[in-house]
Amino acid sequence: MSDFINVSSALAQANHHHPAFKASAILSFDRTGEINTAAESVIHQAGLGNLLATWLLDNESVTLETLTSAMGEMCRQDLALGLGYCLTAFMAATNLAVAGNDEQKRTLAALLSDDRRIAxxxxxxxxxxxxxxxxxxxxxxxxxxxxxxxxxxxxxxxxxxxxxxxxxxxxxxxxxxxxxxxxxxxxxxxxxxxxxxxxxxxxxxxxxxxxxxxxxxxxxxxxxxxxxGRAGEYALKAFQITRTLLPAISQFSARNGLEILTRFAQNRVLYGDNLFAIPVYRKELAEATADVWLAGEMASLLRHALQAFPQFANGYSSASKYFLPPLMKQAIKSMGSLIGARYYLMNDDFGMFEKLVRDFPVVSFGHAGSLVCQTSLVHMLPRLLAEKSQSDASSILTALNTSNTSWLSALRLSCSKSDPLLSLLPTLTARCRALFAQQAEWVSLLTDLEALKTQCFDSLQQDIYGAATRYCKLIAAISVLRNITATDSQDIHHALGFITLWRLTRPMCDPSANTYYLSAADTISHYLQDTDGDPLASLMFQPKANHSDNN
Ligand SMILES: Cc1cc2nc3c(=O)[nH]c(=O)nc-3n(C[C@H](O)[C@H](O)[C@H](O)COP(=O)(O)OP(=O)(O)OC[C@H]3O[C@@H](n4cnc5c(N)ncnc54)[C@H](O)[C@@H]3O)c2cc1C
CATH class of the missing domain: 2.40.110.10 (Butyryl-CoA Dehydrogenase, subunit A, domain 2)
Structure with missing residues (x-):
């Protein structure tokens, strides 16, 4: 297993040090339209093909966490490199994982290990x-x-x-x-x-x-x-894996955009100081950071849920593909405007950002568009929102934190009734209320979150598309609450949590005059000001091995 963890470390190293991963090389291949074969052979040497092959042959031996971080590192600097090397091969492999026989799996696994491309x-x-x-x-x-x-x-x-x-x-x-x-x-x-x-x-x-x-x-x-005659069924099961993992993988590219922006804000001197000295800049930067963080939190909650509750995965994966790519696209757009006119320049750092803006939309429309996924979610929503009288939040959190090895065979076309993730909301909200009992702003925000849940259920009959959006926001909020109620959460997590929950629950409410909001934004921008490398690297939720609960 440690060999597989090393795949993502090796790729992280390559991102920083290997000449084939330098901005000048990546941009040059982007200009000529040629394949960056030197970078591809680094990925092969790192063992990504073997990792995918091993997962295909025995999906219990490689966790989705490991797959996501390895493919995420591959895509961090260059989504095109990742798509060209193995993202579409991974999509192909999921079809085999769902329905292939042993010989077919061995054939595809041999090609993956042998550094071959699969379409x-x-x-x-x-x-x-x-x-x-x-x-x-x-x-x-x-x-x-x-x-x-x-x-x-x-x-x-x-x-x-x-x-x-x-x-x-x-x-x-x-x-x-x-x-x-x-x-x-x-x-x-x-x-x-x-x-x-x-x-x-x-x-x-x-x-x-x-x-x-x-x-x-x-x-x-x-x-x-x-x-x-069963391709439709196999495809819809395989989509449940790819629609969950691909947004999570692409979040690494959005994080690279944030790293470029942070470096820019640290180094750009105007009016005698860097850009963190400008209050409105700090606020906008904190909001973009919070959105990218939120995308990662929701993606990992849905990835854990895919394994823990595969009978709901058709709904979760549709929510992932509908909600996450546009959220990240919006964050990338905001980050571009914070880089200013330089984002339009096509050299090195800024060229990498401009390339990210052009590359990222493929996450939305490749492999079933976001709107198609919204429509799928709409069909499953009445089942997801069917309420159960009692649910045990602790056992749901435990299941999310525990590696379930038999999830793949449990994927279905239908979606079960009564979403276990949604049933976490009262418990996590109560824990959060206890954590911030003295903070009126938090108490009020949590009240608005509860109101969002009511609106979601109330709109099911009259405005089911609106209900689908509200459902996704609630799942996003649950991922935030899971992070900030974890034992090791710190001020920076709380600040990110406050800003994201505000943006999820009060989209029409301008926070510019809210001092608590602005101070949360300052906490985030102070954190960014002192970081070197990926600002979110240590801020994402980490499940504890065999940990039964977060608190
Ligand atoms: C760079 C790139 C690489 C690709 N690689 C591959 C590949 O390797 N293999 C492969 O098979 N395909 C590949 N594709 C195709 C891709 O997977 C999409 O399926 C394809 O582009 C269809 O998308 P569309 O927007 O043209 O679809 P259309 O179906 O023409 O959709 C048009 C619009 O209507 C919306 N729409 C369609 N149906 C619904 C619905 N039911 N509810 C709501 N809205 C709906 C869509 O979201 C879209 O906005 C690739 C595409 C691109 C751009």
Missing amino acids: IAYHELQAGNDLTAMTFKASKVEGGYLLSGCKEVVNNLARAHGLVLFADTGNDNPACRHSLFLLTQTELNQKGVSIERRFDTLGVRNCHISGIYFDRVFIADSCLIGEQ
């Missing part, structure tokens, strides 16, 4: 997010299938040694019409397979996004993943 081809231009409208055909013939059609806007096709393919195998019932296949070089090198035009993209410019065309290409029955 996943779901998308067709005419169908977009509508999986049931995919028309790429896999027609059943003796001993196998004949593939005909085109997949477009797919990453890494030209260099893929493996491909997970979503294809129409025919059925009157649209839900049973599609199947998944695993293709390797044996199939991909056949006559009749051609790589189609490359798509130019605004961001992730050195990911090679193209199409692939199959003209009546035979593949054997053994390529079928799971059972014919």
Whole structure:
């Protein structure tokens, strides 16, 4: 296990010291659209391919925590590098984890360990997010299938040694019409397979996004993943893993943006001092910091919940993909305006920030758009909000902190009734009230949080999309309360907690005249002023091993 923890440490080291990870190198590859193969081989040497392979073969042996931090470090400086190296391979691997047989898993694991690229081809231009409208055909013939059609806007096709393919195998019932296949070089090198035009993209410019065309290409029955006609079900289960982990992984890139901004604010001297001397600047900087921190807290709560309560994961993962990418995108936008005109310059530090702004949207729309996930969440909301008379907060917190190894086989298409995360709210709010009993501002904020819960339930009938947003805010708030009621929380956590809860519960209420809010912002900016490196590195919630509760 320690070897795997070393993957993220090795990548963190590379981010700081390896020439292939220097801003000048990354920006040069971004300009030319070429792949940063030197950085890719560092990632391989660090063991990320082996880590993913090990997870695929035995998902109990690698925690989601370890996967997230390793892939997060890979993406920290360059999302395009991460997407190009293995994020789409990870998506492919989740399909195999859900439905592949042992031999298929071994095949894909060998490719991952061997530093090969793996593509996943779901998308067709005419169908977009509508999986049931995919028309790429896999027609059943003796001993196998004949593939005909085109997949477009797919990453890494030209260099893929493996491909997970979503294809129409025919059925009157649209839900049973599609199947998944695993293709390797044996199939991909056949006559009749051609790589189609490359798509130019605004961001992730050195990911090679193209199409692939199959003209009546035979593949054997053994390529079928799971059972014919069940691709929709497998995809929706695999999405529960990727929609939960990918926003968490991309939070490392947002943190890199915060690190660039913090360095800028420390070093930029105006009117005889650095930018922390400007009160309004401190406030805006603290708010952007709080939003990036919040994204990490909510992402880790949902990751823990995926393992602890997989029967709710369809709802949690939709909440993750709907709420987190826009939250981080907004924070990145604010950070850009704090860097000022320099963010528009394309050299080194500031060029890295400008690249982040261009790259980050792919987190929202790649692999099912945020709005699609909001719609999915809306469908599950009545079940999530179904109230149970009693719930034991301590055992829920214990379950979140305990590694559950059998979660993968427990994923479902439906979502169970009565969300255990939401049932933490009264207990965590009460603990927080006790912690800040003397602080009127906190007491009032917690009252507003309770009102948000009431509004969420009240809007379920009349405004279900609004209820979905309020539900996500409540889950975000619970992740904050979990952090600040932990035994080792300090003033900086409390300050981040106050600002995030204000922003979640009082979006229309301008805090500029609230002295408590401004002093929380000052606590955050003092912290930033003295940091070197990732400002949030030591502020994220850390589950205690075998710890039954946070308090
Ligand atoms: C850089 C990049 C790399 C990619 N790599 C791959 C890859 O490797 N493999 C692959 O298979 N695909 C890949 N894709 C495709 C990607 O996964 C998306 O599925 C695809 O872009 C479809 O998104 P769309 O916005 O065009 O969809 P559309 O379905 O055309 O959606 C249009 C708009 O309508 C909204 N919308 C659609 N349905 C709903 C709904 N039910 N409820 C509410 N709103 C809805 C969407 O959110 C969007 O805003 C990649 C795309 C990009 C840009």
